[in-house]
Structures are given as structure tokens and as C-alpha cells.
Amino acid sequence: MEIPYIVNARKDTGLFNSKIAIWLFLASEVMLFGGFFSAYIFLRLGADYPWPERTLPVLPGLINTFVLIASSVTVVFAWAALKMREWRNFQIYMGITIFCALLFMVLKGVEYNVKFHHQAVRLDDYSIVEGHLGYEKEGKEYVLDHNGKKIEENMIRLEVENGDKITFSSVRFHPDWVEELISEAAHAKAKIVLADDLKAVVEEGGKETLIAKKGTPLSVDLLKKAKGIYLNARGHNADLRTKALRQEWVVAKKQNPGKKDWEFSEGVSIDMDALSPQLLTEVSAVEFVVEGTAELLFKPRNIKEGPEQSRLRDDTVIEGELMASPMVFHNVDAIDFQHLVMEAEKKGIAPETAIENSWLMQNNEFVREAWAWHLGEVAKLRKMLIDRHGYKKDSEGNLTQDPKREPTHKELYRIGWSDFAKKGEEYHNIELSALERVREKFMGPNYKARGEETFPPLSIPRDEIRFAAKFSPAWNTYYALYFTITGLHGLHVIGGALVLAYYLFFGRKMYLENPEWLANRVEIGGLFWHFVDLVWIFVFPILYLM
Amino acid sequence: MADSIEAIQKSKKTYLLVFGALLVGTVLTVLVADPPVFLYWLDVGDHGFDKYDAIVGLMIATTKAALVALIFMHLNHEKKSIYWIFISALLLCASMFGLLFLAKYSPIFDHFFYL
Numbered sequence: 001m002e003i004p005y006i007v008n009a010r011k012d013t014g015l016f017n018s019k020i021a022i023w024l025f026l027a028s029e030v031m032l033f034g035g036f037f038s039a040y041i042f043l044r045l046g047a048d049y050p051w052p053e054r055t056l057p058v059l060p061g062l063i064n065t066f067v068l069i070a071s072s073v074t075v076v077f078a079w080a081a082l083k084m085r086e087w088r089n090f091q092i093y094m095g096i097t098i099f100c101a102l103l104f105m106v107l108k109g110v111e112y113n114v115k116f117h118h119q120a121v122r123l124d125d126y127s128i129v130e131g132h133l134g135y136e137k138e139g140k141e142y143v144l145d146h147n148g149k150k151i152e153e154n155m156i157r158l159e160v161e162n163g164d165k166i167t168f169s170s171v172r173f174h175p176d177w178v179e180e181l182i183s184e185a186a187h188a189k190a191k192i193v194l195a196d197d198l199k200a201v202v203e204e205g206g207k208e209t210l211i212a213k214k215g216t217p218l219s220v221d222l223l224k225k226a227k228g229i230y231l232n233a234r235g236h237n238a239d240l241r242t243k244a245l246r247q248e249w250v251v252a253k254k255q256n257p258g259k260k261d262w263e264f265s266e267g268v269s270i271d272m273d274a275l276s277p278q279l280l281t282e283v284s285a286v287e288f289v290v291e292g293t294a295e296l297l298f299k300p301r302n303i304k305e306g307p308e309q310s311r312l313r314d315d316t317v318i319e320g321e322l323m324a325s326p327m328v329f330h331n332v333d334a335i336d337f338q339h340l341v342m343e344a345e346k347k348g349i350a351p352e353t354a355i356e357n358s359w360l361m362q363n364n365e366f367v368r369e370a371w372a373w374h375l376g377e378v379a380k381l382r383k384m385l386i387d388r389h390g391y392k393k394d395s396e397g398n399l400t401q402d403p404k405r406e407p408t409h410k411e412l413y414r415i416g417w418s419d420f421a422k423k424g425e426e427y428h429n430i431e432l433s434a435l436e437r438v439r440e441k442f443m444g445p446n447y448k449a450r451g452e453e454t455f456p457p458l459s460i461p462r463d464e465i466r467f468a469a470k471f472s473p474a475w476n477t478y479y480a481l482y483f484t485i486t487g488l489h490g491l492h493v494i495g496g497a498l499v500l501a502y503y504l505f506f507g508r509k510m511y512l513e514n515p516e517w518l519a520n521r522v523e524i525g526g527l528f529w530h531f532v533d534l535v536w537i538f539v540f541p542i543l544y545l546m
Numbered sequence: 547m548a549d550s551i552e553a554i555q556k557s558k559k560t561y562l563l564v565f566g567a568l569l570v571g572t573v574l575t576v577l578v579a580d581p582p583v584f585l586y587w588l589d590v591g592d593h594g595f596d597k598y599d600a601i602v603g604l605m606i607a608t609t610k611a612a613l614v615a616l617i618f619m620h621l622n623h624e625k626k627s628i629y630w631i632f633i634s635a636l637l638l639c640a641s642m643f644g645l646l647f648l649a650k651y652s653p654i655f656d657h658f659f660y661l
Contacts, residue, residue, distance in 0.1 A: 014625040023628050027635030034639035041646055053595055058576060065572050073565045076618050080554045080561075385593055388586055408594030530618045537610045540572075541603045545579035546595065 007517050022524045026531050029492075033535050036485050040542065043477040050338035052478050053410055054545060059441040060107050061544040065536060067107075071100030072533040075500065075526040082519040087511060094504040094522075097529070101497035107442075108490055112483075114444050119154070120475055121327060121460060121468040126340040127358045129458065130417075132447065134330030145297060146187035153328035155297040156305050156462070160320035164290045166192060166218075169315035170226040170283055177314060178220050181296065190292030192218040200229050200281035204236065208281070218288050226283045233280035240278055244270045296320070300468065325462045331447045331455035333417035335360060335367055341413050351413070359464055366456045373423050374415050381407050417445045417455070424454030482543055489539055492532045499525050564617045571610045578602050 005017040013020060044051055078093035120130045135150040136143040142150045160166070168178070185192050198211040211229065212222055248268050256264045296318070304311045307322050337355050344354035360367040385407070391399045421440075424430050430450055432440075440446050447455050473480040503522055510518045578599055581588040591598025616622040621632070 013627050015627065020627060020631075023631045027631050030632075030635040031639050031642070034642055038643045038646060041643070045646075054580060058580065062572065062576055066569065069565065069568045069572070072614065072618055073561055076561055077558065080558055083554050084551055389593075405593035411594065527619055530614055533618075534611050534614050537568075537614065538607050541575050541579065541607050545575060545603060546600055 007514065007520060016520055018520065018524050019527075022527050026527065029531060029535075033485075033488075033538075036481070036488070037538065037542065040481050040485070043481060047477060049476060050342055050409065052476070055478075056482070056544045057111070057441055057444075058544055059438075060111055061540050064104050064107050065540050067100045067104050068533045068536050071097045071104075072530050074100070075522075075529045079519060079522045079526050082511070082515065082522055085515055087508075090511075090522075091504065094500060098497055098501050098504065101493055101500075104493055105490065108486065110442060114442075115471040115479070118444070118471045119327075119329070119468065120471060122339065122466045123359055123460065123464050124466050125354075125358050126343045126466070127355075127360050128334075128336035128339055129329065129332055129360070129460065130334035130336065131329040131332040131455065131458070134328055134457070146184045151297065153326075153330075154300060154468070156300055156303050156310070156325045157323035158296045158298070158305070158310055158318060158320040159293065159323050160190070160290045160296060160318065161293045162291060164319040165195060165317075166288045166290065166319070167285050167317045168223055168288070169285055170223060170230045172315045173223050173227075174312075174314040175220045175223075177302070177312065177316070178218065178223060182218055184296055185290070185292075185294045188292070188294035190290060190294035192288050192290055194218070194222075195287040195289040198222075198226065198283070198286065200233070200283050202229060202232070202280060204278050204280065211283075223286060226286045229281070230283045233282045236280050237282065240275060241270060244275055290320075295323070300462075305462075326459045327462065327465060327468060329458045329460070331445075331452075332366075332458045333420060333445050333447075333455050335370065335415045337413040338409055341409070355413075364458060366458075370415055370420065370423060373427075374419065377419070378407055378412060381411060420454055421445060421450060424450050428453045430454060485539055485543065489532065489535055492528075492535070496525070496529045496532050500529065560617060564613050567613060568610050571606050571613075575603050575606045578606070 007016065009016050074093045074096045078090050078097065081089035081093055117132065118130065119133045120128060122128050133152050133154050136153055145151050182192065194212055194214055194216040197214045199208045200211055201208050211225060216222060248270060252264055252268045302313050305322050308319065310318050310322065340354055340358060341351040344351060355361060361371065385405045386401055389405045390401055394400050432446065432449055436446055436449060445455060469475040471479055473483045503518065503525060507518050577585060578588050579595065590602055
């Protein structure tokens with residue numbers, strides 16, 4: 001069957017049909033991305049934290065912009081080549097376009113990867129520390145956990161001893177975590193066993209039967225059994241209670257003829273004692289006990305820790321002593337007091353006082369040193385601003401100082417990794433090759449070459465932490481938007497590249513049969529590709545430069 | 547639409563010119579947002595990034611986007627129906643941005659609008 005108006009234009013629109021179609025699609029895309037950009041403005045205006053201005057590495061973004069623009073040109077050249085029936089040129093240009101798309105995605109992948117390994121933490125006083133967490137070491141060897149994996153130094157540690165109780169919610173328990181617990185305990189040569197005989201009435205009017213004996217080791221199957229019994233009993237008991245209550249109402253209505261329901265509703269209740277022989281046991285929680293001692297590790301997001309008793313997100317309650325569980329940065333690469341100053345100003349506290357009294361300044365020698373150095377840098381900046389913009393002539397023609405331009409909040413209160421690097425170079429004569437410097441622009445600071453004197457380790461006690469996350473969507477609304485917008489754009493790049501690659505690798509047959517059709521197809525694919533480029537033209541300044 | 551071979555040959559030159567303009571525009575955006583020391587006069591408005599830099603940056607971006615749309619996407623000589631589709635999308639989009647001004651009436655955002 002021949003598809004109409006694919007090669008030749010329709011008379012009424014003057015266009016071939018697919019062109020109308022792609023423009024309708026692009027119109028919907030304009031609104032989709034427009035929605036996200038307006039969300040960006042909305043969140044930025046309403047942010048209750050200092051918006052991270054120009055926090056992304058500009059160089060990869062800039063190169064990506066060049067790459068996309070170049071691919072936009074080559075795709076239009078590929079179309080022109082087809083129009084002029086130059087198959088070879090079409091192949092070359094389209095090949096470059098697809099290569100550009102791949103390059104774009106690789107750079108994006110590097111950028112994402114750096115983000116997902118970069119830790120940020122907001123302390124109780126709103127100062128922010130950024131850097132890289134380390135893995136636990138003993139001497140030079142990494143400590144391995146029960147799975148043989150390195151342990152990130154951001155774990156909540158509980159020490160459980162003989163007789164400590166672990167109680168699972170029989171409906172909410174998370175099987176994977178239970179398996180994890182079992183294997184962790186086994187690794188420490190400890191056991192988790194049933195604290196008491198698990199008995200339950202499982203049949204109406206029946207006797208209590210033994211489900212599992214005291215001392216049965218913890219297993220997911222056992223908990224699943226308890227869950228089955230619990231759910232069954234809940235259903236059964238609820239049915240009984242409803243039935244009994246209905247009966248009560250029937251009786252009560254007979255006894256109070258002509259009265260409204262609400263007038264006698266208080267007297268209507270079920271006689272639970274009479275009902276109890278028929279009820280089944282609801283095993284809502286199963287209690288286990290630890291034999292031996294073990295140290296259990298939990299990701300902070302999975303646990304609400306307490307000194308004697310902690311609760312997991314699946315409602316498992318674990319008795320056990322909370323050990324010191326600091327968050328240990330192996331390399332700190334930024335100290336940010338912007339949020340602290342913002343909160344201090346709300347309370348009418350001077351920024352200097354607030355910074356001076358922050359936990360970091362009180363407890364860390366390096367931060368004090370870095371801050372002293374930073375104040376010197378700010379003084380230099382102020383002087384530079386006055387030299388350039390800060391003079392005015394008075395009526396007698398003399399120059400007087402009039403600082404019109406102040407350092408920004410970011411310059412005043414944030415010590416970023418490039419500042420640390422500069423300080424390290426000044427203090428410790430660290431020199432890096434030009435190539436290394438370029439690499440740093442993509443991958444972030446080179447901790448190895450610059451060493452601990454530039455990016456020092458830092459241990460933060462757990463109770464000083466307000467919120468911690470990797471630079472993932474969880475960290476703040478900026479990163480949430482960054483990943484949403486660039487992720488969606490990346491999906492468009494992949495989709496567009498797939499379509500264009502199809503034309504390149506499977507277009508030969510169509511080219512020989514009906515070259516104009518292929519040219520039209522490439523034009524349509526190209527229109528989409530230009531749109532992807534167009535979106536990036538806005539994404540780049542908005543997310544990277546503002 | 548440039549359909550004849552001569553017209554396409556001609557427009558290839560335009561494409562290259564636009565390519566150059568886009569590259570220059572991109573570099574300019576970066577320079578305005580974060581001027582190097584020897585180009586400090588590019589730092590419009592107050593020192594550092596502020597609304598003036600944002601406006602300049604967005605204006606450059608809009609110009610670049612217009613170039614792409616007009617030349618690469620052939621919007622400079624297109625049929626009427628396409629203009630209708632595109633313009634109505636832009637209008638809808640703009641009206642959604644307009645919704646932001648409703649936030650003016652929310653006490654949470656008040657402080658911003660009176661900056």
C-alpha cells in the first residue's frame with residue numbers, strides 16, 4: 001500500500017504529512033520543556049536555601065554545547081546531501097551526527113557519575129561540607145563486610161549482644177533486609193533465634209498450636225508464615241466483630257422503637273469476652289533474641305537510631321548499643337557557610353559571629369586555617385573591586401573611594417574546591433601539569449596529586465548532621481531539577497540518535513527506490529534533532545551558568 | 547523551501563555562517579556569566595551574577611534559539627499551517643510562565659517580588 005502525501009505535498013497544506021506531524025509533536029515538546037523551565041523559575045524564586053549558582057563544571061557543558069551545535073549543522077548537511085543525491089556525503093555527515101550524539105552522552109555520563117559519588121552534608125548549624133567519603137580501612141587494607149564489599153564510612157553501627165531483642169513487624173518486614181541481618185549475624189558468628197515459642201490459634205474454636213519452637217533460627221520463611229497467620233486472623237476476627245456488631249444493632253433497634261440511631265448508639269457495643277473464644281491470634285510482631293555478639297551496619301536512610309533501641313524503615317525494632325557512627329570524609333573539597341549566614345541573618349546574628357561559632361570552626365583546625373586564608377582572599381577581592389569600579393570624583397575633582405560593587409554571597413561565604421586547590425598550591429608548593437588541570441575541570445579535584453594537605457579528612461559526629469546526601473536529586477531542588485531536565489533531554493538525544501542511525505544504516509534500500517522519501521524522512525528526523533539542540537541552548541545557560 | 551540544487555548549495559553557506567554565530571554566542575554566554583579577569587567590563591549590573599547577567603544570558607540564548615529555528619529548521623520560509631502550530635505552542639507555553647505571577651499573591655513568595 002502506498003502512503004499518501006509522504007513524498008509530495010498535499011494541496012491544502014502545501015506540505016507533506018509527516019512534516020505537519022513532527023511539528024505537532026514538537027509543539028507538545030515545547031510545552032513539556034516549558035513546563036520544566038517554569039518549574040525551575042518557581043523553585044528558584046521560592047528556594048529557602050542559597051541557590052547553588054554556577055555549581056556545575058562549565059567546561060564539559062560548554063563542550064557539549066559545541067558538540068550538539070556541530071551535530072545540528074551536520075544533520076542539515078546530511079539532508080542537503082540527500083537532496084543532491086550524494087549518498088557518500090550523506091553517510092559521512094550522518095555518521096558525524098551520530099558520533100556527536102554518542103560523545104554528548106559520554107560526557108553527560110561522566111558528569112552524572114561525578115555527582116553520584118560526591119557527598120554533601122548539612123550540619124545542625126546549617127554549614128555545609130562537601131567532599132568524598134572514604135571506605136573503612138585497617139592499616140592499608142580495606143575492611144570488608146559480610147558480602148565482601150568495602151564499607152563506606154557513613155554507616156550506623158549497632159552492637160547487639162546476648163539477649164538483645166530484635167522484633168519484626170510480621171506484615172511490614174522487608175525480606176532482603178532480613179536476609180542481610182541473618183548473613184551479617186552469621187558472619188560475626190552470632191545467631192538470631194526465636195525468643196519464645198510462637199503459638200497461635202489458627203482455627204476458630206481450636207486450641208493454640210505451636211508454630212515454631214523457641215530457639216528456631218530467624219528466617220524469611222518463618223516471618224512469612226507469621227505474616228500469613230496474622231493476615232488470616234485479622235480478616236477472620238474483623239468478620240466476626242462486624243457480624244456481632246450488626247447483631248447488636250438489630251437488638252438495640254428492637255429495644256428502642258421509634259428512636260433515632262444516634263440517640264441510643266452509645267449503648268451499642270460488642271461483648272468482646274463472649275467473642276474471644278472464637279477469635280484467632282493476631283501475630284502482629286515476632287520477637288527474636290540474639291545469641292552471641294555482632295556489629296550490625298545500616299545505611300543512615302534505612303534506620304532511625306537511638307542509644308538503646310533503633311527502628312528500621314520496615315518497623316523492625318532492634319535493641320542494641322549505638323556505637324559511634326561518624327560520617328568520615330577522606331577528602332573535604334568545599335566548606336559552605338552561605339546557608340548558615342542566611343539562617344543567622346534571619347535571627348539577627350552577624351555572619352561573622354555565626355561562622356566563628358559554627359561547629360566546624362570550633363572543632364577543626366584546618367577549617368580555621370582555611371577560613372583565615374579565605375578572609376585574606378576576600379580582602380584582595382574587595383580591593384580589586386574598588387580599584388576597578390570604586391572611585392568617584394567629588395566636586396573638587398579629587399578621587400574618593402566609593403565601593404559600588406560588593407563581593408557576592410558565594411564569594412564571601414563559600415570556599416570551593418578551586419579555592420582549596422589555590423590555597424594548597426600557595427602553602428605547599430603543589431604543582432600539577434596542564435593536562436591534569438584540564439582533567440580536573442571534568443572529573444573534579446585530583447585528590448591524590450593534591451594530597452591531604454589540600455583536601456583534608458574530616459570526621460563528623462552523627463548527631464551534628466541535619467541532612468546528608470550525595471549530589472543526587474535528594475540533596476536539593478536544584479539537583480532534582482538538574483537531573484530531571486538534563487535526564488529528559490538526554491533521553492531525547494538517545495531517541496533522536498537511534499532514529500538517525502536507522503536512516504544511516506538501513507536507508508540504502510529506500511535511497512535506491514525513492515530517494516526523495518528518504519530525504520523527507522531525514523528532514524523530519526533533523527527537525528527533531530534541531531529541537532533537541534534548541535532545548536540544550538536554554539538548558540546550558542540556565543543550569544550551568546546562572 | 548530550498549528545493550532546487552542551486553538553492554541548497556547556497557543555503558549550505560548560510561548554515562556554516564549560522565554555525566559560526568552559534569559558537570560565538572555560546573562563548574559569549576559563558577564570558578558574560580563568568581567574566582575572566584581581563585574582561586571584567588563584561589560583568590554587567592552589580593558584581594557577580596545577578597538579574598542583569600541573567601537577562602543578557604537569556605537574550606543571547608534566545609537569539610541562538612531563533613537562529614536554529616529560523617535557519618536550520620527552515621522556519622524562515624515555511625507554510626502557514628506550521629506557523630500556526632508553532633505559535634500556538636509558544637503562546638500556551640508563555641501563558642504557563644505567566645502563571646508564575648499568580649505566585650505573587652502567595653505570602654511565601656512575596657519577599658522575592660519586592661526585591
